[in-house]
Amino acid sequence: MTGFGLTVTARDGAARCGHLETAHGTILTPAFMPVGTAGTVKGVMPEAVAASGADIVLGNTYHLMLRPGVETVEKLGGLRRFMGWPGPVLTDSGGFQVMSLAALRSLDEDGVDFQSHIDGSRCRLTPESAIEIQHRLGSTITMVLDECVPYSASEDQVEASMQLSMRWAGRCREAFVEREGHALFGIVQGGVHPALRQQSVAALRKIGFDGYAIGGLAVGEGPELLCKISRSTTALLPEDRPRYLMGVGRPEDVVAAVAAGVDMFDCVLPTRSGRNGQAFTRRGKVNIRNARHAGDPRPLEDGCACPVCAGYSRGYLHHLVRSDEILGAVLMTMHNLTHYQTLMAALRDAVVAESLTAFIESFVAGLEVGDIASL
Amino acid sequence: MTGFGLTVTARDGAARCGHLETAHGTILTPAFMPVGTAGTVKGVMPEAVAASGADIVLGNTYHLMLRPGVETVEKLGGLRRFMGWPGPVLTDSGGFQVMSLAALRSLDEDGVDFQSHIDGSRCRLTPESAIEIQHRLGSTITMVLDECVPYSASEDQVEASMQLSMRWAGRCREAFVEREGHALFGIVQGGVHPALRQQSVAALRKIGFDGYAIGGLAVGEGPELLCKISRSTTALLPEDRPRYLMGVGRPEDVVAAVAAGVDMFDCVLPTRSGRNGQAFTRRGKVNIRNARHAGDPRPLEDGCACPVCAGYSRGYLHHLVRSDEILGAVLMTMHNLTHYQTLMAALRDAVVAESLTAFIESFVAGLEVGDIASL
Numbered sequence: 001m002t003g004f005g006l007t008v009t010a011r012d013g014a015a016r017c018g019h020l021e022t023a024h025g026t027i028l029t030p031a032f033m034p035v036g037t038a039g040t041v042k043g044v045m046p047e048a049v050a051a052s053g054a055d056i057v058l059g060n061t062y063h064l065m066l067r068p069g070v071e072t073v074e075k076l077g078g079l080r081r082f083m084g085w086p087g088p089v090l091t092d093s094g095g096f097q098v099m100s101l102a103a104l105r106s107l108d109e110d111g112v113d114f115q116s117h118i119d120g121s122r123c124r125l126t127p128e129s130a131i132e133i134q135h136r137l138g139s140t141i142t143m144v145l146d147e148c149v150p151y152s153a154s155e156d157q158v159e160a161s162m163q164l165s166m167r168w169a170g171r172c173r174e175a176f177v178e179r180e181g182h183a184l185f186g187i188v189q190g191g192v193h194p195a196l197r198q199q200s201v202a203a204l205r206k207i208g209f210d211g212y213a214i215g216g217l218a219v220g221e222g223p224e225l226l227c228k229i230s231r232s233t234t235a236l237l238p239e240d241r242p243r244y245l246m247g248v249g250r251p252e253d254v255v256a257a258v259a260a261g262v263d264m265f266d267c268v269l270p271t272r273s274g275r276n277g278q279a280f281t282r283r284g285k286v287n288i289r290n291a292r293h294a295g296d297p298r299p300l301e302d303g304c305a306c307p308v309c310a311g312y313s314r315g316y317l318h319h320l321v322r323s324d325e326i327l328g329a330v331l332m333t334m335h336n337l338t339h340y341q342t343l344m345a346a347l348r349d350a351v352v353a354e355s356l357t358a359f360i361e362s363f364v365a366g367l368e369v370g371d372i373a374s375l
Numbered sequence: 376m377t378g379f380g381l382t383v384t385a386r387d388g389a390a391r392c393g394h395l396e397t398a399h400g401t402i403l404t405p406a407f408m409p410v411g412t413a414g415t416v417k418g419v420m421p422e423a424v425a426a427s428g429a430d431i432v433l434g435n436t437y438h439l440m441l442r443p444g445v446e447t448v449e450k451l452g453g454l455r456r457f458m459g460w461p462g463p464v465l466t467d468s469g470g471f472q473v474m475s476l477a478a479l480r481s482l483d484e485d486g487v488d489f490q491s492h493i494d495g496s497r498c499r500l501t502p503e504s505a506i507e508i509q510h511r512l513g514s515t516i517t518m519v520l521d522e523c524v525p526y527s528a529s530e531d532q533v534e535a536s537m538q539l540s541m542r543w544a545g546r547c548r549e550a551f552v553e554r555e556g557h558a559l560f561g562i563v564q565g566g567v568h569p570a571l572r573q574q575s576v577a578a579l580r581k582i583g584f585d586g587y588a589i590g591g592l593a594v595g596e597g598p599e600l601l602c603k604i605s606r607s608t609t610a611l612l613p614e615d616r617p618r619y620l621m622g623v624g625r626p627e628d629v630v631a632a633v634a635a636g637v638d639m640f641d642c643v644l645p646t647r648s649g650r651n652g653q654a655f656t657r658r659g660k661v662n663i664r665n666a667r668h669a670g671d672p673r674p675l676e677d678g679c680a681c682p683v684c685a686g687y688s689r690g691y692l693h694h695l696v697r698s699d700e701i702l703g704a705v706l707m708t709m710h711n712l713t714h715y716q717t718l719m720a721a722l723r724d725a726v727v728a729e730s731l732t733a734f735i736e737s738f739v740a741g742l743e744v745g746d747i748a749s750l
Contacts, residue, residue, distance in 0.1 A: 039694060043701035045682075068669065068694040075670050076690045084686045275701075294443065295450050307420075311459045315451045319414060319443040326418035326650075326701055 003181030006242045010352040014261035017351035023181025024088040027055040030258045033266040038063040039083045043330045046085045053341030056088045058266045062097030078138025088140035093130040099148045127171035144172035146187045151220035158191035166203040183210035201236040211242040218247045227256045234261035274333030277321040282366040292374045293318040306338035378556030381617045385727040389636035392726035398556025399463040402430040405633045407715045408641040413438040414458045418705045421460045428716030431463040433641045437472030453513025463515035468505040474523045502546035519547035521562045526595035533566035541578040558585035576611040586617040593622045602631045609636035649708030652696040657741040667749045668693040681713035
C-alpha cells in the first residue's frame with residue numbers, strides 16, 4: 001500500500017526537514033498539529049486553523065467516542081467531514097485520556113475498562129476496538145493503543161507496562177486495515193530508562209509501522225530528560241519514517257526536539273493558553289490580563305503574520321479577555337496557533353539553510369529578552 | 376454640515392428602501408444593526424460580521440464607559456478602530472442600560488447617578504456627558520440621552536418622563552459637535568399613548584435631528600401595540616430622515632415595522648440566541664440542543680448563504696453546543712447574523728418590486744410551516 005510516506009529533503013545534524021504525503025494532503029515537516037479534542041480546535045474555524053499554517057490536526061478518540069460517539073461521527077461523514085477540516089487528521093488511541101480523565105479504570109491483558117468522565121457510563125477499549133474506532137472516524141494517521149504510566153512509576157512498573165504496550169502494538173498492527181495514504185504509528189514507551197526505550201523500539205521495528213511516536217514523555221520528567229530521551233530514541237528509529245513526539249509542547253521543547261530529529265508534535269498549549277489569556281511571542285509569554293496592557297495600542301507581537309496582530313491592539317485584547325468575551329479566547333488562540341506554525345516554518349528554513357544551531361541561539365536569546373517594555 | 380443623509384429609492388405603501396450615507400460608509404435601508412455591546416459583536420470577528428451583510432454595528436455607551444472606559448477607547452483610536460470595524464457605528468446613550476442594569480439609580484432634572492454593575496463604582500450621565508462620551512468614542516450616529524420607563528408606568532409617569540427626555544434632547548442637540556457625515560438622532564418617547572407620542576415627535580422635530588428613533592417599545596407591550604405605535608409614529612416623522620426602531624427585534628416584528636415605514640433596527644436576539652443554541656430560519660426557530668438533531672447531516676437552513684450552512688451539519692452544531700464548545704456559539708451566531716441580513720435584503724428587494732404584501736404573506740406562511748421533519 002502506498003500513498004503515505006516521508007521524503008526527507010534536508011538535514012542539519014540530527015534534524016530533518018521534509019514532507020509527508022498522505023491520502024488527505026501533504027504535511028510539511030517538522031510539523032506542529034493543533035489539538036482538535038472533541039472535533040474542534042477550540043474556538044477557531046477550520047479555515048483559520050489552515051490559515052495559521054497547520055497542515056494536520058489531531059483528534060482525541062477518547063473524547064469523540066464518548067461524545068458524540070463514533071457512530072454519529074461516522075454517520076456524518078467521518079471526523080474530517082464532521083468538523084469541516086479537509087486536510088489530514090491524526091487520532092490518538094484514547095489510551096492517554098483513559099489514564100488521565102476516566103474514572104474506575106481496570107486494566108488487564110486484553111484491554112481497559114473505564115467510566116466516562118461525562119456521564120459515568122461504562123466503556124471498554126482494546127487494541128482492536130481502538131483501531132476500529134479510529135478507522136470509523138476516518139483518521140489519516142491511526143495511533144496504537146498503549147498504556148501510559150505516571151512519571152512516579154517504578155522501573156519495574158514501567159517495564160511491565162511497556163511490554164504490555166508492545167503486545168498491544170502487535171495486536172493493533174493485526175487489526176489495522178491498510179488503505180491508500182493512511183498510516184498506523186507505533187508508540188515507543190519505556191519512561192526515562194534508555195534500556196527500556198531501546199527494547200521498545202526494537203519490538204516496534206520488528207512489527208513494522210508507518211511512523212513511530214515517542215510516548216510517555218512530557219509527564220513531569222523536565223526539559224533535560226525530555227530532550228535526552230528524545231535524542232537517544234530518534235537515533236534508534238528508521239530514517240525513512242516520521243517520528244512524532246506526543247504531547248510536546250512548549251516552544252523551547254519543540255525546538256530542542258526538532259534538533260533531536262523529531263518530525264511531528266502536538267500540544268494543547270497554544271489553544272489552552274490562548275483561552276486563558278496567555279500569548280506566545282518570540283520574546284516569551286505575554287499575560288494579556290495584566291493591567292499594563294490596558295491602553296497599549298501595539299500588537300501582541302510585532303511582525304507576526306496573524307490577523308490578530310494585523311488588526312487588534314494589546315489594549316483591545318486585554319479588554320476582551322478581562323470582560324470574558326468569547327472573541328478574546330478566539331483571537332488569542334488564533335495568534336498562538338500562528339505563532340507555533342511560524343516557529344515550525346522557521347525551523348524548517350533553518351534546517352534547509354543548515355543554520356539550526358544559530359537559529360536556536362537566536363531563539364533562546366529572544367525568549368531571554370522578555371516582553372516589550374510598557375509604554 | 377453634509378455627508379450624512381438618507382436617499383429613499385423605492386416605496387411600497389408606508390415602507391421605504393434606500394441608502395444612508397455616512398462618514399464611514401453607506402448603509403442600505405431597511406438595515407439591521409448587530410449589537411456589539413462592549414466593543415465586540417459577541418464571538419464574531421468583524422470580517423464575519425461584514426460578510427453576513429451588516430453595514431453598521433451598534434455599541435453600548437453604558438458598557439464601554441464602565442469597561443474599558445471612554446479614555447481607553449479614545450486612546451486606542453475610537454470604537455471603530457478599537458474593535459476593528461471599519462464601517463459606521465451607532466452608539467446608544469447609555470440611558471437604557473442605566474435603567475436596566477445599573478444599581479442605585481437616582482434621576483434628577485440634570486441627569487442620572489448610578490452604580491456600575493461591574494465594580495459598584497459611582498457614575499453619572501447627563502445629556503451633555505452622554506454626547507461627549509459618544510463623541511470621544513467616535514460614533515458615526517450618536518443617540519440623545521433619554522429616560523426609559525418600564526411598561527408598567529402610569530400615563531402620568533410616562534408623560535413626565537417623556538417631557539424630561541424632550542428637555543434632555545434639546546440639551547443633547549446643543550452639546551452635539553457637528554462633523555461631516557456624523558449624525559445625532561432624537562428618540563421619540565410616550566409609551567403606548569398616541570397623544571404623548573405625537574407631543575414627543577413635535578418636540579423633537581422642533582429641535583431638529585438627523586434621524587428619529589422610536590424608543591420605549593419592545594418592553595412588554597406585545598407585537599400588536601408595537602406595530603400600531605410604530606406605524607402611527609412613523610406617519611408623523613419627516614420623510615427625508617431615517618427612522619430607527621430601538622431594540623426590535625424578532626424577525627416578525629422587524630418585518631411588520633418595515634411595512635410601517637421603519638428604516639433601522641437593532642436587537643441582541645441573533646447574537647444572544649445563537650449563544651444559547653437557538654437558530655433563526657425561514658421556518659421558525661430551531662433549538663439545536665434538541666436530541667433530534669444529533670445525527671442530522673443537513674444544514675441549519677437549506678439555501679442559506681452563510682458559511683455555517685455551507686460547511687456544517689446540524690449534527691455537528693448539536694455536538695458543539697451540547698459540549699459547550701466555543702465554536703458552537705460562534706457558528707450559531709454567524710448563522711443568525713446572516714439570517715437577519717438575508718431577511719433585510721429580501722425586504723429591500725420586496726419594497727423595490729412593490730411586492731411587500733406578498734413577501735410578508737410568504738414570510739408568515741414559512742414561519743407557520745415550522746422546522747423540517749426529523750430524518
